[in-house]
Amino acid sequence: MGLVSNLQPSSGYQGSDFVYRFAIKLQERTRAARTIIPRAIFQEGYPFRLRLPDGPIQLPADGEVQTDVEVTIPSTGIRDDTRLDLYRLDLAFSDQGSELEADALTLETAIPLPGRSRPHVLIDANDIQRMNQWSVSAAWAAAHRNAILQAADSWPAAYIKNYHLTEAALPPEGGQWSMWYICPQHSVSLRYEGPARNVCPIDGKNYSGWPYDQVIYSRMHDYLAGIARDLGWPIG
Numbered sequence: 001m002g003l004v005s006n007l008q009p010s011s012g013y014q015g016s017d018f019v020y021r022f023a024i025k026l027q028e029r030t031r032a033a034r035t036i037i038p039r040a041i042f043q044e045g046y047p048f049r050l051r052l053p054d055g056p057i058q059l060p061a062d063g064e065v066q067t068d069v070e071v072t073i074p075s076t077g078i079r080d081d082t083r084l085d086l087y088r089l090d091l092a093f094s095d096q097g098s099e100l101e102a103d104a105l106t107l108e109t110a111i112p113l114p115g116r117s118r119p120h121v122l123i124d125a126n127d128i129q130r131m132n133q134w135s136v137s138a139a140w141a142a143a144h145r146n147a148i149l150q151a152a153d154s155w156p157a158a159y160i161k162n163y164h165l166t167e168a169a170l171p172p173e174g175g176q177w178s179m180w181y182i183c184p185q186h187s188v189s190l191r192y193e194g195p196a197r198n199v200c201p202i203d204g205k206n207y208s209g210w211p212y213d214q215v216i217y218s219r220m221h222d223y224l225a226g227i228a229r230d231l232g233w234p235i236g
């Protein structure tokens with residue numbers, strides 16, 4: 001029966017070192033107090049500093065205990081030629097006196113990309129400049145750039161037309177799983193013909209209401225998220 005009930009990772013620069021913290025919860029489910037021995041397994045030459053659980057972990061019957069692992073990447077290891085290098089650390093837990101592992105998990109840590117100043121955005125002014133330069137020198141980049149501008153220009157007319165709306169309104173609620181959009185009788189994709197009109201192409205039967213309408217809401221939400229991005233780039 002597994003011991004690990006939760007793993008909460010967090011990470012960030014601490015000075016010029018980069019630190020990963022893993023808060024690991026162990027849960028006792030056998031209704032008997034146990035003494036757990038943690039053991040770290042890593043490859044020779046593992047380059048990071050480790051702070052591991054200190055000795056045996058006392059786990060009360062039906063209880064939960066948090067134990068922390070800290071992996072520090074020293075600033076000297078953070079270089080342009082090492083960025084995103086990934087190192088794994090296995091952590092095994094066994095009962096005192098037992099050779100068997102009661103549970104184990106793998107912690108993955110990578111050398112981070114350079115820290116960036118706030119706001120943390122997908123692209124910055126340098127990227128916009130680079131994209132504009134590429135669109136002059138490379139045809140594929142120009143095609144991408146034009147597609148983004150065209151998508152931005154199509155707002156909101158394309159949204160209103162594609163979803164048979166009278167105005168650029170938000171969907172009334174959250175969406176649903178796309179695989180619901182299938183005729184339960186014929187197992188074919190339904191055809192969207194307007195609000196509450198989800199029609200089987202074989203016999204023309206309409207499937208309105210939950211979950212069919214909500215699948216369309218999902219598509220609308222996805223579209224709106226995409227168009228928000230496409231509208232943001234030309235402003236940049």
Ligand SMILES: [Zn+2]
Pocket residue numbers: 183184185186187200201202203205
């Ligand atoms: Zn059908």
